[in-house]
Amino acid sequence: MRSVFVHLCTLNINGQVPPHDFASILAQARDADVIAFAFQESIKLDLRHVARDLLSHGSRTAHCERLKSSLRRSLPDNYRELHSEALVGLYLVLYVTAGIYEEVTFVQSAVVARGYAGLGNKGGVAVRFDVAGTIFCIVNAHDAAADDQVDRRNADLHALARDLVFPILNDEDVLVTAKGSVNLARARMIHGRPPTGQEPTGIEDADHIIIAGDLNYRIDLPLAEVMHRIREKQWKALLDHDQLRTEHMAGRVLSGFCEAPISFRPTYKFDPPGLGRGRFYDTSPKSRVPAYTDRILWCSREGLTVLPVKCARV
Secondary structure (H helix, E strand, O other): OOOOOOOEEEEEEOOOOOOOOOHHHHHOOOOOOEEEEEEEOOOOOOHHHHHHHOOOHHHHHHHHHHHHHHHHOOOOOOEEEEEEEEEOOEEEEEEEEHHHHHEEEEEEEEEEEOOOOHHOOOEEEEEEEEEEOOOEEEEEEOOOOOOOOOHHHHHHHHHHHHHHOOEOOOOOOOEEEEOOOOOOOEEEEEEOOOOOOOOOOOOOOEEEEEEEEOOOEEEEEOOHHHHHHHHHHHHHHHOEHHHHHHHHOOOOOOOEOOOOOOOOOOOOOOOHHHHOOOOOOOOOOOOHHHHHHHHEEEEEEEEOOOOOOOOOOO
């Protein structure tokens, strides 16, 4: 069976101007067959910006194109865009080498909107594709915020597993969307043709499923203790109180999924770069407690070798 090297990055942009390039991240992607970027908050997620994005497809295209321009500055010439999918602030884009592109037999995408009245400030987008007989499904997720919203975050992930459904072909070879997913869910075929089936295809129908994004799970410790643990680089002590670890170990969410060891400081929440305060954790009046909100988990039917997960600055 063919070996495929996938390099995946997740980044919450916080509604800021995209970085000029992604060289610091792509330096770790040498020899990757597939490079995927999962962005969250590519626009500000207040109600005004969300409504404008939903009403103006051109607005969505503009901020997605800005991200792609930044990516192109750093990508080697031998990569081609396989597909991209967007939903309000969520944006998932995949690039593959020219050789892999020729081996892709079909690509599908799906989205599910969550958040304010199901408008899509939270939710997920997914791309499913077949490389030489091995099916990959990559999901970009953004879950409910706030320290005490564990149950809502769990519900968001369960909704993605249930409602991210891909298109099927009927007997007349006409494309039809899958089961009636809620909250502005949509599915579409990009190119190629998957095997005709009688049932909708969900994210679980893949050899390798990868869920990445701002899952928004927090650390159940006081701010002062978290900051002390960060200064001492006591990552395990922080992760012992990580909400996602707690929920996962209790079997309440992402059952069957794995996560690589985390050996870096929490990725949430830094001051915006324009404040002139350097790379500091939140110094606003809200004083948010740092947390490991940005995560990558996977579920594989057969052998999947995972390289160490790293955190890079952009």
